[in-house]
Amino acid sequence: MPDGSAVFITPEALLTHWQGHRRLTRRMIEAFPEDQLFGFTVGGMRPFGELAMEMNSMAEPMVQGTATGEWNLSFDREPRPKAEILRRWDESTAKLNELWPQIPAERFSETMTAFGQYEGVVHDLILYVIDNEIHHRGQGYVYLRALGIEPPPFYERQ
């Protein structure tokens, strides 16, 4: 019988893990030349700035929705200066730390409908947001290399 109380990872450790990824993704945004952030692409895919805007529209809104039941549906992905994207990134980083402990632990194994349309178990919905960040950041690594820029090391999360 599966043990529903067995722990792979606690909510606290998962947030720490995620914030490590967010530090790396922030360094990726910083590493992009300003004029390539919304200008450069490979194979007709979206530019990295747009992917970073997507990440901003998913991370804090997902956690806010999980914690409060209020869903922010504004998916603004218009081009912005790098400094503004980083400012929004840092605001979300602080907000995640503030909202996360407000989520009761049992919530993570409940089913919910995120953003009014994505039904799933809360842990899967949150992992989707993190995995999406890793996925698009991996895409960004290729863009940077194609631009002749060495990306920050994948294993460095401090």
Place this chain on the structure above:
Amino acid sequence: MPDGSAVFITPEALLTHWQGHRRLTRRMIEAFPEDQLFGFTVGGMRPFGELAMEMNSMAEPMVQGTATGEWNLSFDREPRPKAEILRRWDESTAKLNELWPQIPAERFSETMTAFGQYEGVVHDLILYVIDNEIHHRGQGYVYLRALGIEPPPFYERQ
């Protein structure tokens, strides 16, 4: 005070989540033309076949080491036919399902040294393997698009 018994995700649900990712990564390997698997690259990065071989050298060995304390240190990443990579992939998928339930739940929050050199908490070491798969698969999405091939959808994990 952090609650060490609070559950973000159980070991069983994490394996289910991972196997979903593995189904998608398997479809990515399948989608690559045989002659591009070890031949095509963007920005001087490693070809996708080599990344797939790396994934094979990390997933089952990490779980085997966690479950048994025996570490497989053979990092074979030489070019192989696609059918052989997929065969190894499927063998590992079955092995993961077999080994995973043998890991006592408390092990995931203990510290260990993986592969004789990577020290960390077990949940972080295992997430590193999964995240590395997602990261390099994201890289593979760009390669496929650059080759004019539409990759399988990221959200489809069945």
